[in-house]
Amino acid sequence: MADADRKLSNGKSRIDFQTDPSKYRHWKLQVDGEVATLLMDVDEKGTLFEGYELKLNSYDLGVDIELADAIERLRFEHPQVKVILLRSGKPRVFCAGANIRMLAGATHAHKVNFCKFTNETRNGIEDASESSGLATICVINGTAAGGGYELALAADHIMLIDDGSSAVSLPELPLLAVLPGTGGLTRVTDKRKVRRDRADVFCTTEEGVKGKRAVEWRLVDEAVPGSKLEETVAKRAQEFAARSRRPSSAKGIALTPLEREHSADGVDYGSLSVELDRGARLATVTLRGPQEGPPASAEAMVEQGARFWPLALARELDDAMLDIRANEFEIAAVVFKSSGDPTQVLAYDEFLDANKDHWLAREIRGLWKRTLKRVDLTSRSLVALIEPGSCFAGTLAELVFATDRSYMLIGKLPGDNKPPATLALAGANFGAYPMSNRLSRLASRFLADPAELDRAQREIGKMLDAEAAQQLGLVTAALDDIDWDDEIRVFLEERASFSPDGLTGLEANLRFAGPETMESKIFARLTAWQNWIFQRPNAVGEEGALKRYGSGQKPAFDPRRV
């Protein structure tokens, strides 16, 4: 199911995004006071799929799932850590990038999803620095090629050993006829701000650039002789730690394993369930509101730890979306529903607002931010149904604004006692969860007229009925019970009838109005071109570079430029 054309290792039937350090096969996480060392030491045999080996610290999605997990754990379990040292556990090689045989044998859908997740992970590394003060220093003592250098590019500071041979490189184009698509090109131009002709030389030079030239060209921040490496690394770690606002004495919380039960047609979590109707190509994700009010204090929140409702739900939602993306390719639409007491949801938002300077509250808001961005980037049609008994308020209302369309029922459903549906806004809807364009979803929605945004802001905390929500422009349509079932059914059937590719392109455009940022450029300019190349015979055909790599045969290219 995960990838029809290929078998997952060890007889697994789904790609699982949950792991923990006790299960890591590829990374070693060592925490020493303010400094954590994240050591990449890929187990060649520990592949996600059958049919290739992860030589030279090359990676597949399984390796990246561990990396993403490690970053999250540093954020939640080790709040006192201020600097991550990203290093290799192998001699003379930092990382050789995405495994080429894995890529060559992967379906198009898996390639695209693999790149999306690895991009999100690298964005997460940057977000940890920007939003939490958890900086990353990358120490390259060997070769960092392709995705290996792209991983380094996510760091705040790149150190390269100056030993006459260690180099950074992006050899994708000359070797494989594809792009450095895990943010590489965009970070070279927009983060490192490498001059474009130098970037051109760099990206077409297989062997890469080393030493002083790598510094001069802005590809790394410093080149350090081997004899001074450890001393300099320690010094840099100290400097970055000194600038961090992370709490030196806070005690982390344990990200305990998710409560999760898979069945043939869905998944049940503690506060969320996924129901799959594969015939209709629908996944219904129902989010459940809190069972009780927020804790009395930040300390009580820490005490609750991973059970604290906003944190539990964010982790579950994140896992659910990743599961659908990676394992359920034929699902056309994700329908979001909710159940619970919206006033309780608002109470949690107020609690997080009141404690916004507490490290854990900040991390939880940050996790929601990243999870909502993951929703934005999910290439399935997204729909919210706001029905009696739902609790789309504050943070949960943000999901409504993340969807392509939202429908809200006017009044009650026949034979149903629940009071009419409400939608409620909180301060969190106006800035806590920026999209990749750095605007809130409501600001993006009301790009045409800031007055509409102001008008919505004045309704914070009110329980808005369907007509009020429609009036404010917060939902696509308010429907009465006579139209409800038919309208929704017809819409979902229509959605399933359209070209899945056309919808992917349409949604990737309509969801991201307004400004672009480096982050959004990675998913637009870079990823869209890479996906195009991933379709081209020059890369993926039988005579293409990706297929012929390592075969001893040169690729045969169609010489026409388009």
Added chain:
Amino acid sequence: MADADRKLSNGKSRIDFQTDPSKYRHWKLQVDGEVATLLMDVDEKGTLFEGYELKLNSYDLGVDIELADAIERLRFEHPQVKVILLRSGKPRVFCAGANIRMLAGATHAHKVNFCKFTNETRNGIEDASESSGLATICVINGTAAGGGYELALAADHIMLIDDGSSAVSLPELPLLAVLPGTGGLTRVTDKRKVRRDRADVFCTTEEGVKGKRAVEWRLVDEAVPGSKLEETVAKRAQEFAARSRRPSSAKGIALTPLEREHSADGVDYGSLSVELDRGARLATVTLRGPQEGPPASAEAMVEQGARFWPLALARELDDAMLDIRANEFEIAAVVFKSSGDPTQVLAYDEFLDANKDHWLAREIRGLWKRTLKRVDLTSRSLVALIEPGSCFAGTLAELVFATDRSYMLIGKLPGDNKPPATLALAGANFGAYPMSNRLSRLASRFLADPAELDRAQREIGKMLDAEAAQQLGLVTAALDDIDWDDEIRVFLEERASFSPDGLTGLEANLRFAGPETMESKIFARLTAWQNWIFQRPNAVGEEGALKRYGSGQKPAFDPRRV
């Protein structure tokens, strides 16, 4: 040559971008004082290729070449025109968009080039308004579907007849499984700022939106009853004319036919020549500096008209680039050379600066701006060779900064008497020719450090030798005569050996560092996704929507989302 899989009409062997109103088959241009009417009345039989008919004002590249020509002529030949009324000459239909049979039968390369040119034309309509005060009012008295509505979106003001049936629509996704890729999605979200869920409804509704709802959703600016249409159009034209800064009494210049001679291996223009080495997959474009100094006055410039060197050269360069793009798909790299006196080139830049408020000087700078943007978007590797006898100064130096790499020779070549090459900057290099990111090419180049930009600016007017140019970061490499031939040869051979698709993606990323704008988003986010879709079987396969459209058979889609 133009399109291997398809025959050009009338036995032609190349697509020709030159035309004039006496040859138009699809447009009628009427000028009446301050107001011009551009009437679309497509000749069904007047197709560029054989094998389809242009029904219902649908268009192919040939129709758009005439449109682009008409807009240029209004800028140069009719400076007193302040408003263009864009209308249909057919009853009940404004324009049905790009012709579907043409698209279905086109090669991938032609589709991509067709979309690129039509996008540039629509950007040109917007630029005429922004840069020259030549506004466009689109009057839709019928249906404007797909590319028809996208054309309307380029206007400053869209009027829709409110007759109960006339509608605007973007039915590409439901009908054809492709995107509204001629700027449609981006202008809906970023120019019209349509709310995203409404945009989603609009783009998935075949029949489109009409009347008051089209206004409410911001899809058009006004819906006008038929009885009041002409009166309202006249009123709007007056209003827009009153806001224009175009000169009421200026006399235009004639854009006379280009002097142009095609041979088997190139083209010769008055001030430019193209030499094709198809074996090496190279086009060498040599720009020739002026034969004499600038005229004594703006009036004398007007007198010279189309012979005025900067104007003649811009038109020739534009035509040459379009010719290579559309007719020479196997050319891997375009090498820019120049010959002439750089001080003369600078003298012309000073002349244009001194007359920058004169309408013709403004139009000429505007044409250079658009032509240079066309170069930026040309998906071939771009190289500048700065050799003894060249005149890369001011406006011509801008081409050096538009290339992927530039090489400059140190000193003389053996056996050559010409003095060493120089490169010279002018004020024009610091703002007259913004890229689509709204930065100058030098500002984009020195994104990392504005001090480098300042340093370059202090060198305005100086004749910089190779070492100075390299020192200032203006060229990729300065090479002496011992290395020159070999380095260039190896580089060009290497370029020709890489995957043409990989290079297209690489260059599309490295050339556009920094901010994105609506214009750049059209060529990045929108176009790149569209090109991906243009590769997908769901659109272009034998069972795909584009192939099956009009056959009575429904398309069969692979249901997997990627």
